Amino acid sequence: MKESLTAETVMIAGHAGDEIEAYLAKPQDTDSFGGVVVIHHMPGYDTSTKEIARKFAAHGYAAIMPNLYHREAPGASPDDAAATARAKGGVPDERLVGDVGAAAAYLRDLPGCNSKVGVIGYCSGGRQSFIAACHLPLQAAVDCYGGGVANVPAQAPASMTPYIGLAKDLSCPLLGLFGADDQFPPPAQTAELSAALDSFDKPHEFHTFAGASHAFFSVDRPSYRVDAATEGWALIWDFFGQHLAS
């Protein structure tokens, strides 16, 4: 693996056929690859999440990150777009599913793609990763500290509903990566989700890292925890290698 890649902005037909922006990163030194849809966190379609997309490409996966806020703020800077989307009530779950589904289809149509596509999301994107995997035919899903399992936060947008009831519909194996000190989701809620998945015999593995709280993968935030992040990335490579590799 030489870690050579290309990265570019593309336009895709998202939910309801809406044309939205997406960031695409592809490996250069392989003829056959799996795909990963990267769901950005609430701060938006930002530099740090684009870095994550490139990281997947460097590891041999085609990765695409749809701009979930494109409709509210086309062409705006990521932080302005995030503020605008927030002020308008956030991203409806139905639209999120449509956009992720469109991104997955885009990856499967790429020459060289082995048709195996996974999804990963961080923070609010962790929750959205799970929701997408319960509505779409995917091959693997990773939920990085997504909250709102059994209960949504007070004053959450009306479009946001608890998702634990979706557990029976999970279409693929799920890797959950959480912090023991996180309050959203707290370990009790991730255990509740794990139990729900067990009850439907849905394959999943959850890891809760001691000494880590929310957003421990974020290298540019005080919440970064090197031990949890390093081990977490190793788990992701093993998991996607098992389910998405050619």
Place this chain on the structure above:
Amino acid sequence: MCTYLTESIAATGSGKGANGWFGLNEVNVYFDHPVHAPADHTLNIDFINSDKGPSARVAVELTAETARALVKAIEATLAAVPAGIA
């Protein structure tokens, strides 16, 4: 964590953004991840004009301590205004 909490008020006034001054019509307040401030969570305030597009925004990200001090400073300032002005 993402708090999702947003308090929104209608606003009259002006703010100075990247492209100069503009009239405000809304202020949004929330406690969540900052974009720039070196903290896990901050009290964020967006002074915006929703009719002028996403870039018509003056944003601040304050620590909770600073935000509480700001509330007191605003209240103290308004309380000290002579009657009949504000």
